[in-house]
Amino acid sequence: MTYVVLMGGPGAGKGTQAKRLRKELGLPQIATGDLFRENLRNETELGKLARTYMDVGELVPDEVTVAMVKERLSRPDCANGALLDGFPRTINQADALQTLLAEMCEKVHIAPYIHVNPDILLKRLAGRWTCSDCGHVYHVLFNPPQQAGICDIDGSPLYQRVDDTEATQKRRIEVYFEQTAPLLDYYRDKELLVEINGEQSIEQVHEDLVQAIRNTD
Ligand code: ADP
Ligand code: AMP
Numbered sequence: 001m002t003y004v005v006l007m008g009g010p011g012a013g014k015g016t017q018a019k020r021l022r023k024e025l026g027l028p029q030i031a032t033g034d035l036f037r038e039n040l041r042n043e044t045e046l047g048k049l050a051r052t053y054m055d056v057g058e059l060v061p062d063e064v065t066v067a068m069v070k071e072r073l074s075r076p077d078c079a080n081g082a083l084l085d086g087f088p089r090t091i092n093q094a095d096a097l098q099t100l101l102a103e104m105c106e107k108v109h110i111a112p113y114i115h116v117n118p119d120i121l122l123k124r125l126a127g128r129w130t131c132s133d134c135g136h137v138y139h140v141l142f143n144p145p146q147q148a149g150i151c152d153i154d155g156s157p158l159y160q161r162v163d164d165t166e167a168t169q170k171r172r173i174e175v176y177f178e179q180t181a182p183l184l185d186y187y188r189d190k191e192l193l194v195e196i197n198g199e200q201s202i203e204q205v206h207e208d209l210v211q212a213i214r215n216t217d
Helices: 014-025 032-041 045-054 062-073 091-103 118-126 166-180 182-189 202-215
Strands: 002-006 029-031 081-085 111-115 128-131 137-139 193-197
Touching (some): 002 014, 014 029, 014 081, 014 137, 029 032, 029 062, 032 045, 032 062, 032 081, 045 062, 062 091, 091 182, 111 182, 111 202, 118 128, 118 166, 166 182, 193 202
Parallel strands (some): 002 081, 002 111, 111 193
């Protein structure tokens, strides 16, 4: 079993990398942002609640987020572990994850930290386009699709996330430094944090991540 916690600010490339690692390592990607967006699309009560926070770049309350992850981790596809993308984002969530995994006689094995400076995070968020069907992530300059606005993989239209407005992007980066960055020391103290240079090409970041994760085996 391998439980990987992908750390990094908004726009660091967690989703981009999780999608590649998922194939290579055969582990499911559990992206709390994607799960909230799925709830939003399905107009569930959870989705309606999450939206009030997501639209302004704030975090959805811990209790709600942890309950959603608990349910997700209990599904059969997580039997061999999981790639956690965007969770935990607070110390409370990290403690809750530790408890959840301990109940399954499991633990976090590694917390790779994809390090990207804030000015670059903003540029990445500003140019991000996502496939409306498969969720594949592009960037207008750094990782463009072959045909503008169309997904290379399934031909579906690309969209810009509603929370990728300038004001919300800035707030998300602030919230990251206030509430999530303290987790770097949390995992460093447990000797689980491995820093990866996230300002390299997508391929190089992927290779560094694979090597770091394989080294934990
Ligand atoms: P996160 O999930 O951490 O918020 P994403 O994976 O959505 O970040 O990536 C944010 C944006 O940055 C996307 O537009 C993506 O195409 C782009 N991106 C991701 N990794 C890199 C990289 N190594 N170099 C340049 N652009 C990248
Ligand atoms: P992301 O897709 O990771 O960029 O997340 C988009 C938004 O979903 C965030 O700005 C938060 O509002 C919400 N969100 C995602 N993951 C979490 C989490 N672990 N805790 C609280 N809110 C979250």
